[in-house]
Amino acid sequence: MRLSNKFLQSYRGTATLPQYDRATVAPGILHIGVGAFHRAHQAVYIDSLLKKSPEWGLIGVSMQNANTRDALAPQDGLYSVGIREAGDMSVRVIGSLMSIQQGGDAAIAAISDPRIRLITLTVTEKGYVNVGNINALGQTLVAGLAARAQNGAPPISILSCDNLPDNGARTKALVVATAQLQAPEILRYLEQSVSFPSSMVDRITPATNDTDRIDIQTMTGFEDAWPVITEPFSQWVIEDKFAAERPDFQSVGAEVVDDLAPFESMKLRLLNGAHTTMATLGPMLDCKYVSEAALDPDLAALIERTAKTEVFPTLTQPNDELNSYWLSLMERFRNTSMQHALAQIAQDSSQKVPVRLVPPIIENMNAGRPAPGLTLAIAGWIASIRQAERQGKQIFDPNAQILKNIANLSVTEMIAFLCAPGAQLDTLREMEAVQRDLAKHVGSIESNGARSTIQQTLSEL
Template identity: 40%
Template sequence: METRRDTLNERLSEATLADLPLAVERPAYARADLVPGIVHFGPGAFHRAHQAAYADAVLADDPRWGIAAVALNSTGVADALVPQDGLYTLATLGAETRLRVIGSLLQFPTMRNPAAIVAQIAAPTTRLITATVTEKGYALTGEGGLDFANPAIVHDLAEPDVPTSYIGWLVHSLAERRRAGNGGLTILSCDNLAANGRRQRRAVLDFAEARDPDLARWIADVVRFPSSMVDSITPATDDALRARVAGVLGITDAWPIQRETFTQWVIEDDFAGERPPFDAAGAQFVRDVAAFEDAKLRLLNGAHSALAYLGLLLGHDSVGDAMNDPSLARFVEAMMRDEVAPTLGAAEGLDLSTYVVAILTRFRNPAIRHSLWQIAWDGSQKLPFRLFGTMVEARAQGGDARRLAIAVAAWFRFLALPRPPAPELIDPLADRLLDLAATGNVDALIDDSGIVPEALRGDAALRAAIRGAFRAMDGPAGVRGSIETA
């Protein structure tokens, strides 16, 4: 009798799908009936763990939302998944790990056949373009417009029919769609970039205007660029995951993906045509994504930073370890509910209390080990948005910010840690911050770091709260006493 180990030289594919163990979820639809209604640029791990999984969940009811996955700079995904008929395993990490085979990726046009990319975007069946190309892929200036000095943009404007940039490809393909008379569509950014829809629209229109003003007017009229917010921790695929998946499947998957149980996709309800039914898989369509972005930044990211600095000072290594510290967990929850949440306005579809519970549950996920050091790095870039702005808003509303002040003081204490044994500080302002921290002068850090907003610097009560928390952490009660008495 053939053993499961004997089949490990086989690959996941349509031919082997029926032989998978019953515990492994598989596509609940006939893949031969699917239509690639979505073109996605940047089919990396996050896309395959997130947007592709949402599409997979709705295809049984609506087969028109399959995906053509385009990678402009690599053939790695196509090389791994084409031999598997586009199939791959998603491992969802929670108290128990759940394995699900995703079947929504149907085509993999690459730069080896650029005409296929243009043809798919121009096709009348394509209704939606999505992208996870990172902020760099949009070729933006600091002011938010297209960077016409970017070498790829310079090239693409000089040779518009052989583009190299994401923006160049969009405009080139939209020009062909216009020529074919197939009407507008929706281009949806899924990158972790505030107001990503508006930024993407401006970049596309700037490029199109420079290439062909008539094309720019057509795009402005018939193409929509909604913003979206995405969230789910997606650890990198490693050999341990490959072995774990192979051990369950009994066959090899060249590129399985893993993510936490929690996933979120909030999408501005602004579509050129029919809206994809992703709400059936848990996505939210809303009028304004900004409120959700603010909630994520202040509640999730702000709590992460507070956990990182306080947790490291208390000797913890990961978010999970820090959340297993009862007094620290209570402190962070109280900060979120009593000081951060009141600074956020009401928004359609956003229940802040429920969101706080979801965040705390994520932090406690035993299957995700998120390093506090990783969160702690680059504080000068993160804290102005995660903590400082919230403090100023809380004070403007007459609210309490003492726990936020303790979190900021913990960052200052973190900067003052002896290195070694603490790792070298990773921050673009490391030299300046370390010199200021070495003085032990909180007011110097507030005034001279160059990152604390004027509204906070000029608030005597906030300064006193940070100064007092900093000194208390060096007193008999230490960091533990500071959080337990807050």
């Protein structure tokens, strides 16, 4: 039978069910971007919270397509989370999503609802980028906040949960810039009644496939059109900067801190940086999943030595804490129960590389330290674009057309283009030594192969 409120009333299977009466839940949070990660992360924390705080139910809005809404509406918003580890899986049914709606108008209506006191976002890096002079997220938020101000609704906080440094400030800048053009009359309201805390989120969540659906149904006895699969580990660190009341996040395992920057940098540069390195170089070594890449002796050595010699020195945590974190990362990467596709991670790399890999290169170079491992990771991305274009493969990236147009240039010309002002690697435009190393690595990958190039770089680390 299909998962639903009615079905749960008589369910006696192995899945863990919501520990509260869904009929008593009231909306308090709007989430924009109801993808797999949100459903494996924030919605799970909120599900745990609703037992004692039913006033913080979730309203979800999908901005891109109606797939999630259409899959979960017949299930009353219910879905299952399968947690995989060492060949085993446990399943939990999540009930925190009260409804999933579609499109900007639905988001605007929810923002103006006085019951909503918190907006959370997972729109990915590209959601913050203008298309032309337009940013759909900014326009939606400003339109909703303008309606909210007009309605006299109470203060509200907007909490970005995307993998961006200082994502709260990034969201605020987007909203203020849009308001200046679209609704300057609400600028004072934004200053007085809206806050933009940052957050750091972490839980590896691969795309769901048909095997996952079958495994869930076999184990639980119910049909779920769109479950999510994830790992046991989960972390949510939130800046304590709210305009009004907030959920008691600490009571369900999240951390609320005054200074988010150390957590943010550690995760972006170590976990996400390693992910991007494996995603660009791994397929050249015939690796399809993160676990395969992390078990490849050369690639594993590269990400570990790069982390310890090039990334650790740019972070503020003591080395014993960083070493402990790195050991836990490698254990998570090598979880063979998780089929986390490298192709999934490689999508939108033009938005990820400048955030995950470029800043520690700059900090190393300014400190007089070379960064061959990080440079090779970026070279892997460049080489993968060139390879995809030669082989006629699709590039999944918001800048795909630009990347295709430059992929057939010479290596040095392509790197010069990427490092030009306003381009993806423009912060490296003054670093000629880095550009030369990028060209050397790309040339080596194309002439000698990725494995030989990795082995040569390991001799320099």
